[in-house]
Amino acid sequence: MIEQVLLGAATVFILVSLVGIYRAVAGPTMPDRVIAINFIGSNVVIVIALIAAAIGEPGALDIALVYALLNFLLSIAISKFQVERGGVL
Amino acid sequence: MTPREIAVLVLVLGGAFFAVVAAVGLLRLPDVYARAHSTSKSETLGAVLALGAVAVTYGIGFNTLKVVLLLLFMFITNPTAAHAITRAAHELGIEPWTGEEGDEP
Numbered sequence: 001m002i003e004q005v006l007l008g009a010a011t012v013f014i015l016v017s018l019v020g021i022y023r024a025v026a027g028p029t030m031p032d033r034v035i036a037i038n039f040i041g042s043n044v045v046i047v048i049a050l051i052a053a054a055i056g057e058p059g060a061l062d063i064a065l066v067y068a069l070l071n072f073l074l075s076i077a078i079s080k081f082q083v084e085r086g087g088v089l
Numbered sequence: 090m091t092p093r094e095i096a097v098l099v100l101v102l103g104g105a106f107f108a109v110v111a112a113v114g115l116l117r118l119p120d121v122y123a124r125a126h127s128t129s130k131s132e133t134l135g136a137v138l139a140l141g142a143v144a145v146t147y148g149i150g151f152n153t154l155k156v157v158l159l160l161l162f163m164f165i166t167n168p169t170a171a172h173a174i175t176r177a178a179h180e181l182g183i184e185p186w187t188g189e190e191g192d193e194p
Contacts, residue, residue: 001090002097002146009101009139012108019112023124031121031178038170039115039128042163043108046139049156053143058152065159068166075170079177 006054010047017043034078041071097142104139107131120186121178129171136163 017040024036045068052060090098114127140160147153 001094005094005098005101006142006146009105009142012105013139016108016112019116023115029121029178029181029183031174031181031183032124034174034177035121035125035128035171036115038167038174039111039132042132042136042167045159045163046104046108046136049140049143049159053146058147058155061152061155061159065155065162068159068162072166072170076173079170079173082177083180 003054006050010050010054013043013047013050030082031079034075038071038075041067041074045071093145093148096145100138100142100145104135104137104142107135107138111135119188121183122175122185125171125175125178129168133164133167136160136167 020036020040020043024033024040027033027036045064048060048064048067052058052064108131111128111131114131115124118124118127137160140156140163144153144156144160147156
C-alpha cells in the first residue's frame, strides 16, 4: 500500500518536471532557464528519495543528498558567472 | 489502514498538490520574477511535505536522520538559490513586467 502511494507520487513529480523542460527550452531569458533547471533538479531529488523508500534501498538517500548539493551549487554558480564581478548572495 | 499509511497518504498528496501549483506558476506567469516567486515557495513546501512522507515511512532510525537532514538542506538552499537567480536577473538589467492584464509577453 505505502509502496504504491510513494511510486504514484514519484510519477506525479516526474510528469510535473515536463513543464520545467518546456520552460527551460522556451524561456525567453537566461534566468528563466536557470529557474526551470533548479525546479527539475529539486523534483529529481524528491523522486530519488521517494523511490528509495518505495523499493527499500536506503543507500539511494545518499545519492539524493549529493544531488541536492550539486543542484544548489549549479544555481549559485550560473547566477554568479552571468553577471560582471558577480556578487549575487 | 494504519495511522502511518494515512499520514503518508496525506503528506504525499500535499506534496504533489504543491508541485502542481509550482508547475502552473512556471507555465502561466508573465516574467522571470513572478516565475521565481511562484516556483521557489511552492516547490519548497512540496519538497518538505514529500520528504516528510519518506521520513514517516522509515520510522525512527538512521535513515530518518538522513531524510531529515535532506529536508532541512532543501528548506534552506531552495529559497537561497531562487534569491541568487533573481538577483542575477536584476543585475543583468531585466525589467519587471508592469503591463495591463491581457497583454502578457
